[in-house]
Amino acid sequence: MxxxxxxxxxxxxxxxxxxxxxxxxxxxxxxxxxxxxxxxxxxxxxxxxxxxxxxxxxxxxxxxxxxxxxxxxxxxxxxxxxYVHYEPACIRFVIKAKVADALVGHPDGLPVAEIAEKTGIEPGKLARILRFLATKHCFREVSQDVFANNRLSLPLVSSSPVAILCLLSTTVTFGAANQIDACLTDPEYGPSLRPEKSPFMYNVRDEGLTDFFDYLKHHPDLEQLFASGMMALSKVAGDGASLANNFPWKNMAPGSTFCDIGSGIGGICLEIAAAQSHLKLTLQDQPHVLDKARHLWSCELPKALDEQRVDFVPIDFFKEGPVKNQDIYYMRQIVHDWPDNLVKGILQRIKESMKSTSRLLIHDYVLPVLYQRDxxxxxxxxxxxxxxxxxxxxxxxxxxxxxxxxxxxxx
Structure with missing residues (x-):
């Protein structure tokens, strides 16, 4: 107290x-x-x-x-x-317009007219956005209408992991966030906990799709951005490096097995495979996602494919369990995507695939409490x-x- x-x-x-x-x-x-x-x-x-x-x-x-x-x-x-929504909207704009890219190599800054010429944006409007962001210490106005990168704008170069994450979050959440009030007061959507009744799906309800991942499947550009965003999140947060280097893999015998359930294109497993060559890895996701994963691995770590250290096995974890008898099963940021009743089914099917010595690692969010506890x-x-x-x-x-x-x- x-x-x-x-x-x-x-x-x-x-x-x-x-x-x-x-x-x-x-x-x-x-x-x-x-x-x-x-x-x-x-x-x-x-x-x-x-x-x-x-x-x-x-x-x-x-x-x-x-x-x-x-x-x-x-x-x-x-x-x-x-007015807080304007800041991410303007950050999204400067990433897509490649403003930070245009200022790389110009530590003393460039006149807004030159930045506008490089980006194709009307100079007066561009200056207003840059000046707004500069008040938040993102970019720097060196002199009147002359702008330079600074510590906060440098990560907004369009190819950086931070920029990719900013694009993903603003692309996915802006429309849905604007529909929270309409969705929660809708007599059909409001009381429901089903994935197809979320504010995101309310915003795209005219498309007749089942859930967010179905939406991704029908929008390949966004699906690619989502896959890149998950890779970027692993890099920024250090998830892959932390798991690859800090878990006691050395205590596991050569040929020990690791199954990533809902692996996406395999960003986490890439880091594990690079650091722990004695493990046998299995990626499990939807077939079209695994097609992209194979391409990524052929570019990033072809040696693992040549040595047959990684398998790509399709799964619908709402209907079937993962490959059987793995030493480690791993779920990263899967549980939070689905309501409890669906998660219980996923976990039950994993349990049925496990041998007595198998272990399940769940890598997800834990919300700290807001109140004092005795x-x-x-x-x-x-x-x-x-x-x-x-x-x-x-x-x-x-x-x-x-x-x-x-x-x-x-x-």
Missing amino acids: SQMKTPRAKLDALLALLNSAAQDAIAEYERTGEVPSKESGHPRDSQHPTIALKNALRILEGACDQLCITLAPPTHTLLSRR SQDLDDITAPEPLLPSFGAGNIRRTLFIPAYYQDINM
Whole structure:
């Protein structure tokens, strides 16, 4: 139970947390070099952040947000939030227009007229979007109508994993988010938990499709973007590298088997196969997805194909179980896609395929609680008071850089 009785005591505690977390982040950067500047890229920007830096940022962001919410009048906060959709919309625009690409190699910036010529965008409108983003420290206005890249805009080069993820999320969610109120108040869609009754499917209901993945199947360009986005997410979050290098694979005998259920095109397995050549891998997904996976593997890791270390086996996990008697079964970001009754069926079919020594790894989201509990499970990580136990804004969009509460709304 909180010992902070007064609002002033809570504000002082937030300020102390803010300062402490900032000092921890600074110390973590200085451990290997210099602290970053918002004006330019930093050597560690291309690396996965350490646990120490993630922990510091979680408190820093949570405390900053809670401090602003506490001290600002509610009207100030809410009137600002009504326009938050413009920022991702403008980020999407600059990625598709390749604005950051055009500024690479021009550290002193380019006049907006030259950027407009390179991108084909009307210069006045382009300047307004860049100036808006620059107020959010994304791009930099060097002088009037002269813009340059900075630390936050450099990852928006169109080929980067971050840019691909931004394109995917804005492509998929914008229309659906605008339909949340209509969907939830619709007498047919609102009460239903079925995948075909989601706000996304409400937005495309005239197409007569069954669920989001059926929609992808009928829209190849978006399906390709989704596959690229899942690969990008693994790279940005470090999922593949973490699993490939930190799980005790060396304790498993040569020829041990690993089955990735709902593998997509196999981004996770690519990293495992590259790091652990003694394993036999099986990718399972829809047939047309596995066709793309074979092509990817032939380009990225043909040696694994030549050595017959990877199989591609189609599956409909709503109707059938995975290949039998695997040592490890793995599901990454599958469970959160489906309602409980369908997930129970998937898990039951996996169980029926397992041998007595098989293990199932479920790699998915866990939402931290927002309320104080008298007793905590040993595995719980609770934020220091007076932060929300979930760390608030410090955890809303990621659990180790994977969306948490945002992803909950996505579903």
